[in-house]
Amino acid sequence: MDQTYISFEIRKLIRQKFFLLLALVISIFLLVGFVYQFYAQKQFLNFYRNEIDKQILANKRDVHVDGNTRQIFNRMYQRELQDLKNPAQYFKGYFRSIENNQGIIRQASVLPYSANTVGFDVNYFSNGTTNPSLGWLDGSNSSDSIETQSTAKEMSIIKNKKLYFLYPSRLLSNETIFNNYISAPNTLGLNYNTQIHNYQKSARLYLSRFYTYGWNYLYSILQNQFLPLIFYFSLILVFTYYLVSEFQNSLSGTWLLTQKISKKKFFFVKYAISLISSMLLVVIPAGILIFITFCLGRSGSLNYPIFFWKNDPLQAGYYFKTIGSSLLVALPIVLLTVAFLLSLVFLFGVWFQQIWATAIFCSLILFSSMFINHWIYVPITYFNTSQAIDGYSYFQAGSGNQSLTMLILLTATTICLLIGYLIFNKKRSI
Secondary structure (H helix, E strand, O other): OHHHHHHHHHHHHHOOHHHHHHHHHHHHHHHHHHHHHHHHHHHHHHHHHHHHHHHHHHHHHOOOOOHHHHHHHHHHHHHHHHHOOOHHHHHHHHHHHHHOOOOHHHHHHHOOOOHHHHOOOOOOOOOOOOOOOOHHHHOOOOOOOHHHHHHHHHHHHHHHHOOOOOOOOOOOOOOOOOHHHHOOOOOOOOOOHHHHHHHHHHHHHHOOOOOOOHHHHHHHHHOOOOHHHHHHHHHHHHHHHHHHHHHHOHHHHHHHHHOOOOHHHHHHHHHHHHHHHHHHHHHHHHHHHHHHHHHOOOOOOOOOEEEEEOOOOOOOOEEEEEHHHHHHHHHHHHHHHHHHHHHHHHHHHHHHOOHHHHHHHHHHHHHHOOOOOOOOOOHHHHHOHHHHOOHHHHHHHOOOOHHHHHHHHHHHHHHHHHHHHHHHHHOOOO
16 A cells, blocks of 8 residues: 555656656756856956956056066966966966965066966055965955965865866855855954955956866855755745645545545655655756766866865864765755755645645745845755855854754754644644
């Protein structure tokens, strides 16, 4: 009987057009998004080449620069333009440049690229103060800022592992979008308003990063603030209909009653199928993406370094983990977040027993996470996946780690499921 009923539920879910459509849309979306990375990178490179051309023109017109210095800078500009054609070649030149960034203009003759273009020019880092422990956070605008340090550190790891297939990050401060940092609340009491003003002008140029290899691209999606929310919203629509339609389908209810399906079995089997199906909606499209990129020689490497902030509010430190180890932490958090979301769908689904009421209420809870500051003990804040897997959110909150995240999500899921079942058990309908 159990196998017959489980098979019945699986067939019923598969027959839903929404579920199959969602599986197809996710797969297509991942592939289209991956192709877009190449287009965005090309657009950025064209933009950046134009910036270098502007520097060349300004260098020619600067009457305060002597002829020898003008020739030195012109050679560096031309060399950078040439190396931009190949990521590996550009990586090597950029790495040599950033290793010598302390000299800036004084060592211009030994730098492969001009300091005016690679991101640490004298106008940007104006006061010459050096504070390796805090970098840009303390407003020093230092040429030895934490971004410069972390960029050099990341590039050293990449060089040692011979993984230079991506264009290098510029002033690495995070793997996610720069807005997470330049608009972050001043929870440490540091005076960096002036630095933020200067930082915004160059952030889009210096923090641009493109994920043209499979594993890098897949991890970047988890760090996006909006894409996981769209996926979670789709799950709400699909599985709200899957559950609540039972209360509005008399034929289905009659069949369940004649087969003597208990409320407990009905509730938890449906939840288990919903959870497994949701996991497959994550794993299968991701697997298709990696398989296709592998066949194209574009899967990348699981050993590629990923930047993380330390979970310490008193120390603005950072460290690096590989994509492989990062995914081992990120994917369980995503799957537990899905489990928690579905427990809310089942809780309010059996309570309201109306499709649109359940979908709207759960959606409001979901999107409220965008407006709530991260707090580790509030499970709905983990719907903002980029915060849940990013050490900086814990750095701001002052406590917590990924293991505690998983424990909180698991506890919240269990509580919602039990409450949902108790409500459902008292209902007269199925």
